[in-house]
Amino acid sequence: KQEVTQIPAALSVPEGENLVLNCSFTDSAIYNLQWFRQDPGKGLTSLLLIQSSQREQTSGRLNASLDKSSGRSTLYIAASQPGDSATYLCAVRPGGMKTSYDKVIFGPGTSLSVIP
Amino acid sequence: EAQVTQNPRYLITVTGKKLTVTCSQNMNHEYMSWYRQDPGLGLRQIYYSMNVEVTDKGDVPEGYKVSRKEKRNFPLILESPSPNQTSLYFCASRLGGEQFFGPGTRLTVL
Secondary structure, three states, X not given: OOOEEEEOOEEEEEOOOOEEEEEEEOOOOEEEEEEEEEOOOOOEEEEEEEEOOOOEEEEOOEEEXXXXXXXXXXXXXXXXXXXXXXXXXXXXXXXOOOOOOOOOEEOOOEEEEEEO | OOOEEEEOOXXXXXXXXXXXXXXXXXXXXXXXXXXXXXXXOEEEEEEEEEEOOEEEEOOOOXXXXXXXXXXXXXXXXXXXXXXXXXXXXXXXXXEOOEEXXXXXXXXXXX
16 A cells, blocks of 8 residues: 655754755555645645656756655755745655546645744 | 636534535546545545546545536535534646645534
């Protein structure tokens, strides 16, 4: 059974620092992995999607990597800003299933605070 | 504007009173899902739909029903709500691998 974990559960950094958020999954057979951000009481905003055949994706100050063999993905945030404060979630779409199956498994999230 | 909308955004109800949370997307996506989010348990998938008239159970389907009569709409139905269904609910639609989420519906069942 696929399980997704995220470390750390919470992180506080001063403004301007570079930081890395971690996501681990137990089964390397995945279709893709997606990173989201969630502001308190709000919906999820998609940040980056990495297909199973890709190693990394970049968008602005964000870079996400994927290492299927080790079951890990990292989200790198450069030059952090107070506006980056939010909860960051990773979600895995398991592979090797029938095409009529549309399961997605979320990690518990990392709560990030960027201190001005 | 491409978006997923949910209504209502907030709902307080009583045990046993049937309710429906609507979800609509304007992106012509085939895949749609419902999730609930609870402290300490994260996001869990309730039901999903691959296309019109095609739905299947996620991880926590008990106490919920869905229907997909039109491509754009995917309502979540609670026939007899109970307090353990108090939660934050999200609808999502998907194109290829990328999911797009609605703003959420905060449901309280007294």
